[in-house]
Amino acid sequence: MKNCLYAVLLSCFAVINTTAQTISEYKQYDFVPGNVILFDDDLTNSIVGSNPENWTIEGGEAKVIKEADNNCISVNVYYTKISPKLSKPVLPDNFTIEYDTWLADGYDGNPGIEIHLMQGDQEMIITPNKHELTVSYPNDGRAAKDNPEAYFGENKFYNRWVHIAMSYNKKHFTVYLDQYKQIDIDDCAITPDRIFVTGNTSGEMKILLDNFKVATGIPKSEITLVNGKFVTHAIKFDVNKSEIKPESMGTINNIVAYLKQNPTVKFEIGGHTDSDGDDAANLKLSEARANAVLNLLISLGVNSNQLTAKGYGESLPIDVNTTQLGKANNRRVEFTTI
Numbered sequence: 465m466k467n468c469l470y471a472v473l474l475s476c477f478a479v480i481n482t483t484a485q486t487i488s489e490y491k492q493y494d495f496v497p498g499n500v501i502l503f504d505d506d507l508t509n510s511i512v513g514s515n516p517e518n519w520t521i522e523g524g525e526a527k528v529i530k531e532a533d534n535n536c537i538s539v540n541v542y543y544t545k546i547s548p549k550l551s552k553p554v555l556p557d558n559f560t561i562e563y564d565t566w567l568a569d570g571y572d573g574n575p576g577i578e579i580h581l582m583q584g585d586q587e588m589i590i591t592p593n594k595h596e597l598t599v600s601y602p603n604d605g606r607a608a609k610d611n612p613e614a615y616f617g618e619n620k621f622y623n624r625w626v627h628i629a630m631s632y633n634k635k636h637f638t639v640y641l642d643q644y645k646q647i648d649i650d651d652c653a654i655t656p657d658r659i660f661v662t663g664n665t666s667g668e669m670k671i672l673l674d675n676f677k678v679a680t681g682i683p684k685s686e687i688t689l690v691n692g693k694f695v696t697h698a699i700k701f702d703v704n705k706s707e708i709k710p711e712s713m714g715t716i717n718n719i720v721a722y723l724k725q726n727p728t729v730k731f732e733i734g735g736h737t738d739s740d741g742d743d744a745a746n747l748k749l750s751e752a753r754a755n756a757v758l759n760l761l762i763s764l765g766v767n768s769n770q771l772t773a774k775g776y777g778e779s780l781p782i783d784v785n786t787t788q789l790g791k792a793n794n795r796r797v798e799f800t801t802i
Contacts, residue, residue, distance in 0.1 A: 498679030751775025
């Protein structure tokens with residue numbers, strides 16, 4: 465049951481030299497993913513050593529491996545190229561992409577995972593490395609920004625999970641590196657219709673990819689209720705855990721603002737899972753996650769009288785539990801007025 469509500473406390477795995485991000489470091493984070501899921505790479509039930517089943521291997525080699533009891537994708541060959549099997553064959557005119565990436569320190573400035581957004585033969589390439597994040601786009605366009613020295617520095621980019629988030633909305637393009645907004649392009653001169661992911665491995669050094677998600681329907685910053693309810697997949701948790709990942713803060717901050725501006729509104733926070741695993745365990749986990757959200761909102765200044773929490777486990781699905789996308793839709797948090 466991966467990422468019940470979607471989505472990265474940056475160290476998904478307990479690996480040496482990992483630097484975990486905290487909620488407090490993401491206090492100003494304003495990235496909010498799309499609310500309609502197009503792809504959610506859940507590797508929990510994937511076979512270790514196999515090709516990642518939700519990807520097409522266009523070149524090279526990518527395999528599912530296990531790191532600290534969690535599955536991820538390992539790039540194993542120089543110039544590996546893979547593409548996600550999206551639920552729709554063509555990208556819409558607005559979408560978000562999120563993923564976690566790991567790069568061994570032996571690469572010394574070389575990029576790890578790169579994202580290619582394609583329109584015919586034209587492409588936009590998003591390249592994070594230890595020095596800067598760069599985006600190249602058609603008509604010789606290029607945007608770059610140095611990584612924050614206090615955070616990444618010369619050696620802090622490596623041997624840890626880094627979270628990348630990007631948003632495309634009718635040629636307006638933004639990219640975040642962990643909690644930092646690095647790139648903001650008003651017109652990137654491309655209307656991409658497909659995605660490729662590449663990586664150039666060397667020797668036995670790791671290039672890893674996990675939690676790759678694509679969504680559309682980029683929401684406004686304000687919370688909008690539909691039939692007295694706000695449903696989100698953007699509050700995220702690690703597998704079978706109730707700690708909230710810090711990249712959830714874009715959505716959390718919007719909820720805090722809404723409740724402070726509407727002090728008479730009261731919400732039941734409902735936690736929902738997919739059907740993987742034991743029913744009782746899912747119920748217990750959903751309760752713990754709902755309470756984690758409640759406690760975080762209160763810590764951020766929301767009046768406790770405005771909130772209650774309840775776990776529903778897998779009892780109220782909104783989609784099928786027989787496909788990856790259906791399960792991703794069922795993993796959610798619901799805020800229902802009471």
